[in-house]
Amino acid sequence: MCPDFVFFSGEDDDIKFSIVDPHGFHLGDALPKLRGLADFTVEFGDEFHRVESVAELRTRPCAFSTSKSDGVRKAIREAADAEHLYLSAARHGLLSWRAPDGRHLD
Numbered sequence: 001m002c003p004d005f006v007f008f009s010g011e012d013d014d015i016k017f018s019i020v021d022p023h024g025f026h027l028g029d030a031l032p033k034l035r036g037l038a039d040f041t042v043e044f045g046d047e048f049h050r051v052e053s054v055a056e057l058r059t060r061p062c063a064f065s066t067s068k069s070d071g072v073r074k075a076i077r078e079a080a081d082a083e084h085l086y087l088s089a090a091r092h093g094l095l096s097w098r099a100p101d102g103r104h105l106d
Helices: 030-047 070-078 082-091
Strands: 005-011 014-022 050-057 060-065
Touching: 014 030, 030 050, 030 070, 030 082, 070 082
Parallel strands: 014 050
Antiparallel strands: 005 014, 050 060
């Protein structure tokens, strides 16, 4: 796996790692990439603060957390395409709306 960003946060004695991977759902490898992140979090998710895929949905940036929810990982595994997955997740409150600087917009 080759995520685009790995962020470090916390204090010297308590550093947390986060994977943030921006990827448009319109790209052909979007769903396989989401599935890869979901599978990764099953095995290694407890070692990370966050594991998120980020996309722009209807001109709003959103983060899809793949590490905190079995339901999200199940939805990713069962999805037919990434765009439908993001739209469905938005309807069911599974997305975290974020500003470009990381602030939550919920």
